Amino acid sequence: MDKDIFTLPQDFGIEVTDCRIYFYSNNRSSIRNKVIFTTNMFCLLQIGVKEVQTAEGKELITDRDILLLSSGSTLMSERVAENKEYEAILIFFSNKVLSDYAATSLCSKTNLDQAKGICKFEKDPFINNFCESLQLLRRQGNSEMDELKARELLMYVSVRYPDQFKAFVLQAFNDKTEIKLRQVVSLNLNKGLSIDELAFLCDMSVSTFKRHFMSTYKMSPQRYFQQMKMDKARFLLSLQKRPSEIYTELGYANLAAFSNEFKKYFGCSPSQFPV
Numbered sequence: 001m002d003k004d005i006f007t008l009p010q011d012f013g014i015e016v017t018d019c020r021i022y023f024y025s026n027n028r029s030s031i032r033n034k035v036i037f038t039t040n041m042f043c044l045l046q047i048g049v050k051e052v053q054t055a056e057g058k059e060l061i062t063d064r065d066i067l068l069l070s071s072g073s074t075l076m077s078e079r080v081a082e083n084k085e086y087e088a089i090l091i092f093f094s095n096k097v098l099s100d101y102a103a104t105s106l107c108s109k110t111n112l113d114q115a116k117g118i119c120k121f122e123k124d125p126f127i128n129n130f131c132e133s134l135q136l137l138r139r140q141g142n143s144e145m146d147e148l149k150a151r152e153l154l155m156y157v158s159v160r161y162p163d164q165f166k167a168f169v170l171q172a173f174n175d176k177t178e179i180k181l182r183q184v185v186s187l188n189l190n191k192g193l194s195i196d197e198l199a200f201l202c203d204m205s206v207s208t209f210k211r212h213f214m215s216t217y218k219m220s221p222q223r224y225f226q227q228m229k230m231d232k233a234r235f236l237l238s239l240q241k242r243p244s245e246i247y248t249e250l251g252y253a254n255l256a257a258f259s260n261e262f263k264k265y266f267g268c269s270p271s272q273f274p275v
Helices: 093-103 123-139 146-160 161-170 182-187 195-201 206-217 221-238 255-266
Strands: 006-009 020-025 031-038 039-048 051-053 056-059 063-068 072-077 086-093 116-121
Touching: 020 146, 020 182, 031 195, 039 051, 039 123, 039 161, 051 063, 056 063, 056 116, 063 255, 086 123, 086 146, 093 146, 093 161, 116 161, 123 146, 182 195, 182 206, 195 221, 206 221, 221 255
Parallel strands: 006 031
Antiparallel strands: 020 086, 031 072, 039 063, 039 086, 051 056, 051 072, 063 116
């Protein structure tokens, strides 16, 4: 599929219900696709590498991990294995399914600062056996147990990882409009994301993002990010670090790009900057 924005699970062409299990495969890598998840999701990666960027941060997932993700906007990259394969078992489930396991967690809903809609866990023998059971049901053509299997995994994670599960529940039942622009900006200052990508993570259009940004920071996004980068560059140089050691940390693709912007801002190259 070649699209600007993917909506999942709808774009897989499957019927949207409270719970669906989808066996996903791909044969080419992709970088920072815009994906809107309309439900929560477990990703049980089988082959390849996945990178997920949300408003709260970034996680790198391998075939040794399991990802738990709440509904909302994400930037998603996929890297195929050496054999050009990428496979994952995706379990989509609604808040209605999640609610049976959420009562205890929601008792502390006032602590919304603890909410986290992206969690990564390491696979263990139970998870490995769980994946095998899903493959067995697939070979049998049995999709009637999808919701039962999703509930089994939710129960296991809620008991095995209670703190992370509580944080996930808080975010899943939190109104997405409450995601603060300041949180998105502070977590992604040096990640090399474009204004368009930051706006997407905020669930805003570019024009709305710029308007809210100007109201919050009293300057344009471009000027703000440049100022933050240059302030950090000046600090790192004061620690006697070389320009070649810091440009990637500041989000620049190469040393030349960093040096050019530094010179425009301060009037001299990084190596000439007095510290």
